[in-house]
Amino acid sequence: MYSLTVQNLNVWYGKQQALKNIDVAFPERRISAIIGPSGCGKSTLLKSFNRLLELNEQVRIEGRVLLDGEDIYAPGVDVVAVRSRIGLLAQKPFPLPMSIFDNVAYGLRLQGRNKREIAEVVEAQLRAVGLWEEVKERLKAPATGLSGGQQQRLCLARTLAVRPEILLCDESTASLDPLSARGIEELLAALRGHYTIIMVTHDIDQARRLADYVVFMWLGELVEKAPAAEFFGAPRAELTQAYLARRIG
Amino acid sequence: MSEHISDPIPQASVRPAKPLYLERRRLEERVFLALMRLCLLGAAAALGMILAVIFWRGVGALSVEMLTQPPRGNFYLGGGGGIANAIAGSILLASGATAAAFCWAAPLVLYLHAYARRSRFAAWVRLTLDVLWGIPSIVYGAFGFSLMILLGLRASLLAGVLTLSLVVLPILARTLDEVLRMAPHQLLETGFALGATRAEMAGLLLRQALPGLFTALLLAFGRGVGDAASVLFTAGYTDNMPGGIFSPVASLPLAVFFQLNAPFPAVQERAYASALVLTVMILVISLTAHLSLRRLGKHVVR
Ligand SMILES: Nc1ncnc2c1ncn2[C@@H]1O[C@H](COP(=O)(O)OP(=O)(O)OP(=O)(O)O)[C@@H](O)[C@H]1O
Ligand SMILES: [Mg+2]
Numbered sequence: 001m002y003s004l005t006v007q008n009l010n011v012w013y014g015k016q017q018a019l020k021n022i023d024v025a026f027p028e029r030r031i032s033a034i035i036g037p038s039g040c041g042k043s044t045l046l047k048s049f050n051r052l053l054e055l056n057e058q059v060r061i062e063g064r065v066l067l068d069g070e071d072i073y074a075p076g077v078d079v080v081a082v083r084s085r086i087g088l089l090a091q092k093p094f095p096l097p098m099s100i101f102d103n104v105a106y107g108l109r110l111q112g113r114n115k116r117e118i119a120e121v122v123e124a125q126l127r128a129v130g131l132w133e134e135v136k137e138r139l140k141a142p143a144t145g146l147s148g149g150q151q152q153r154l155c156l157a158r159t160l161a162v163r164p165e166i167l168l169c170d171e172s173t174a175s176l177d178p179l180s181a182r183g184i185e186e187l188l189a190a191l192r193g194h195y196t197i198i199m200v201t202h203d204i205d206q207a208r209r210l211a212d213y214v215v216f217m218w219l220g221e222l223v224e225k226a227p228a229a230e231f232f233g234a235p236r237a238e239l240t241q242a243y244l245a246r247r248i249g
Numbered sequence: 250m251s252e253h254i255s256d257p258i259p260q261a262s263v264r265p266a267k268p269l270y271l272e273r274r275r276l277e278e279r280v281f282l283a284l285m286r287l288c289l290l291g292a293a294a295a296l297g298m299i300l301a302v303i304f305w306r307g308v309g310a311l312s313v314e315m316l317t318q319p320p321r322g323n324f325y326l327g328g329g330g331g332i333a334n335a336i337a338g339s340i341l342l343a344s345g346a347t348a349a350a351f352c353w354a355a356p357l358v359l360y361l362h363a364y365a366r367r368s369r370f371a372a373w374v375r376l377t378l379d380v381l382w383g384i385p386s387i388v389y390g391a392f393g394f395s396l397m398i399l400l401g402l403r404a405s406l407l408a409g410v411l412t413l414s415l416v417v418l419p420i421l422a423r424t425l426d427e428v429l430r431m432a433p434h435q436l437l438e439t440g441f442a443l444g445a446t447r448a449e450m451a452g453l454l455l456r457q458a459l460p461g462l463f464t465a466l467l468l469a470f471g472r473g474v475g476d477a478a479s480v481l482f483t484a485g486y487t488d489n490m491p492g493g494i495f496s497p498v499a500s501l502p503l504a505v506f507f508q509l510n511a512p513f514p515a516v517q518e519r520a521y522a523s524a525l526v527l528t529v530m531i532l533v534i535s536l537t538a539h540l541s542l543r544r545l546g547k548h549v550v551r
């Protein structure tokens with residue numbers, strides 16, 4: 001089963017084409033990794049999945065992105081509804097300008113949940129990311145006071161609190177120290193089977209450790225896509241082989 | 250043609266710079282440093298002198314009566330009373346105008362940032378605000394006055410507040426605009442990714458802008474308190490304490506003006522005392538604005 005399918009996707013920033021004829025389907029409740037050298041269009045591809053690309057006025061998008069079989073770019077589709085089904089964990093942890101509690105509660109309040117429910121979900125999610133014991137005494141304190149690793153876990157809790165079906169991670173461990181990065185990685189691994197996770201990473205070893213499915217991109221084109229064992233065991237394209245051997249990129 | 254390929258790495262010149270050049274460049278630096286310090290000193294001296302003059306000429310006339318009493322009958326001939334009417338009037342005018350301008354500027358600027366973004370429309374709005382900022386306040390005064398005539402209104406607190414709010418609006422709107430422009434792009438991405446609508450995004454932006462918002466309000470208030478030309482015809486002037494939004498009110502800049510025009514040295518001295526009160530008010534507001542920018546920023550993500 002696939003939960004997200006991309007069909008013939010083309011993206012331009014002004015006149016410059018960033019994605020060319022992308023066709024790929026991401027397996028449901030598995031971790032998929034998008035790898036490739038800097039500037040090859042990984043973030044662009046990821047942001048096309050929750051229509052965040054549109055925040056940039058000069059972006060032009062062609063093609064289809066199917067979420068449970070329905071094109072999220074079709075006319076009449078409610079962008080807000082699409083976005084609340086797809087969570088995003090960014091590269092740099094970004095706490096909203098409010099308290100720790102309010103950060104996790106933010107998405108829930110948007111959905112109009114009641115107070116008791118919000119308090120429950122916030123606690124459950126903070127526990128799930130292993131932050132509860134560290135912050136339960138200072139839930140009202142500004143979230144900016146947390147360390148980088150704690151902030152990223154808070155962001156994960158905030159994203160998961162709204163119960164998305166798909167979790168997008170754009171190099172979510174890249175800005176963290178090794179220990180915090182490991183922590184986030186383990187959390188993502190534990191989410192396998194519950195969420196469809198699509199992660200962008202620079203780190204081939206991380207992809208090896210986590211991914212069930214791998215997509216390799218090069219200069220805006222999709223070069224190879226395969227289940228992880230196949231991808232790492234017997235890469236077909238020469239570019240892939242060179243990249244995995246770290247001869248290029 | 251020789252087959253020789255030139256050395257790909259050019260050799261660095263190892264000759265030392267001539268000592269003469271070094272000497273000249275050091276001298277140049279000293280001259281420019283001295284010039285910059287002179288300019289700095291000049292600006293500081295100008296501010297210092299203004300403060301000194303109004304302090305020395307005004308402090309003698311400053312008294313509790315001056316600050317707490319409205320003028321009595323023969324005030325402008327050197328009689329008793331004070332400028333409490335103008336102090337109260339100015340505070341009312343400036344805070345009313347700031348509040349009115351805020352109710353107008355905040356939705357406008359939030360619309361620009363949550364909806365219009367970098368559209369051509371947004372560029373036009375910003376240009377318009379910049380033009381409005383540049384218009385001298387006497388023009389607003391004249392505009393407000395002709396509007397009053399048209400509507401059959403008297404000079405009043407209400408008319409003064411509305412006119413002054415026009416003066417303050419571009420300042421407030423553009424300051425807010427700049428504050429929001431500094432909001433990181435990731436704030437938008439995070440909010441939208443969590444399923445915020447554009448209206449809810451505006452709320453998030455407002456939160457991010459809170460410290461800057463406070464500063465913008467204070468700046469606007471400071472400008473409003475000091476403006477004379479826009480309230481001259483519209484708010485009028487009176488020796489009474491403010492008595493409702495439909496009656497005229499006094500203001501500090503005009504109090505300075507009228508007293509300075511009096512032929513009696515004692516009254517002129519009071520003009521300086523009034524100017525001192527006004528200046529101290531503005532100084533306090535500016536300092537608070539400056540300090541608040543650091544204090545209120547505790548939730549803000551940089
Ligand atoms: N806002 C933008 N405006 C113009 N061009 C952009 C913009 N964002 C990205 N690009 C271009 O699109 C291409 C793909 O960028 P993208 O950020 O998707 O790469 P990436 O694979 O995520 O790189 P990295 O690994 O460095 O994050 C690049 O050539 C980049 O220069
Ligand atoms: Mg990227």
